[in-house]
Structure formats: structure tokens, C-alpha cells
Amino acid sequence: MKIDDRVEQLVRDILHWAVKRKPDEFGNALRAFPDEASRRSALELLVAIGGYTTVDIFGQRPSEDQVRKLAVDIAEDEGWASVTAADVAAYLDAVLGGNRRLDALPSERLVPLSFVVAANLLSSKPKAPGEWWFNYLDKVEAMIEAAR
Template identity: 60%
Template sequence: MTEDPLKIDERVEQLVRDTLHWAVKRRPVEFDEALKAFSDGPTRQSALELLAAISAFVSADICGGKPSPEQIQQLAVEVAEGEAWSSATTPEVEAFLSAVVTGRALSGVLPVGSAVVLAFVVAASLLSARPKSKGEWWFNYLDKVEAAIESAG
């Protein structure tokens, strides 16, 4: 049996986009408020799967292929420094990126609460940091990333 492509739940996708908006804008109060939408297990799990897929895709896009451990470490430093408003540390970001890039489950890597916050901070940072065409915003890029995720196996 082959693995189905990730089917993005439209309700969760909108909640994720709304929360990413506040993370990209680096607005901790609004970000914390938006995180409350992920209090139930299924919604949180669905959001984590989507954010992990986004982070893996964008990091590969930035690095021109699957990132090496050195590239992951460099991305982790850049994300942690760029997102100083959050509580994300370089080792946490590195652990998160290493897991999502290699397809390992986050459950053994980070506690659930910090994994959710970290997933948003990392995805927002990568989406907004990636060089874009003039007039293209992070959410336009996210549209392309999600289309690629849904069509990939």
C-alpha cells in the first residue's frame, strides 16, 4: 500500500495561516491568543503535521535540496536569532528541523506544548526569510508550498 499525499484539512489550514500571520509579524500577545485554537489533540496533531511538512519543504527549498546537518545547524541559528521575540532556542530549532527533514516523529524530540509553538515559529521564520519575487508575500509562497505538499507522495 502506498502512502497517500498529505491531505490538508481546510479548517486547520485556516487556523494555521491565522496563527502564522502573528508569528511572521512577531506579535507575541496575538500569537499566544491564536495558539488557543490548537487545544484539542486532533487539531493540534493536524497542525503539527502541516507545519512539519511546510518547514521540511521550505528548508529544502532554501538549501537547494535536503539540508545537511551543517545547513540545519545554520538555519537553526538564523531562526533562533531572528525570532528572539519567541522562546525558541538554537538547540530546540535544530532538533525540530532535524526531525522534520528526516521524517522522524516529533513526539520523542520535543514536549508537545513546545513542539507546537516551535513549529509555528520555525515555519513562520522560514516562510518569511526565503527570498521571494518582488510583490510576492510569505502567504503567496505558502500557497505554492501547500500545493506541492498535497501533490507529493
């Protein structure tokens, strides 16, 4: 997957506010997409990030039980964003290629949910001292682009 530089910067800006758990700034940043095409590109990137980081966290494709537990943890951690464990689980199932499709999720929830889940996964994975979520994102994006 080739990552569009313009979309990547928007995604990073929005992820920043999600990691910081700043709902007002996050909401404002979500409105920064200039058009539907850039929003769709951002969702494609977030799906790739979500899939890669979920598998990376578990060291393999997680079981259904592991996905459910992860969804509960994310929903609890990200209470500021009003995400539910059911929505997170449905999203992760879709990202990991389960039976549910992303289109089955309410569209008004899909975009914020995609950012909140990605931000949580990027920021909660244990990292080496001095490494931040955005350093991990750099590695994830390099793997995504290499997997074309």
C-alpha cells in the first residue's frame, strides 16, 4: 500500500489528539479532511495500522477471546471517546478479516472509532525506553508500504 503523504499527515495529527485524549481537539481535527477521497484513504491506512498492530501485539493473529478482551480494554481506556467494547470488537473483527464488514458499522462512528482504536494500539504497545507511539507508527507504516 502506498501511503499518501498528505493523508498521512492528517492521520498523524488526529492520532496525536486521540493519544492525548483531548476530545475537543480530536473532534476539530476530524473535520480537517478536505474531501471524501482523503477520508477514505485515511480509513484504509487506519485499517492497515489496526490490523498490523493487533497482530504485532499478540505476536500472531489473535483468537476471538483475545479480540474480545482487547476490545473491553480499549473501551475502558478510551472512555473519553465513548467507544463501546461491542463497537471495538466489531471493528477489530472487520480489520482482521472476520465475518463482519466495516460497512456494517454506523458511518458516523466508523471514522472516530478507527482513530481511537489505532491510537490506543499504537500508544499501549510496550516500547523501548525513549520510543514513543509515533516512532512505532513509523515502523508500522514502513511495514505497510513494504507489504504492497
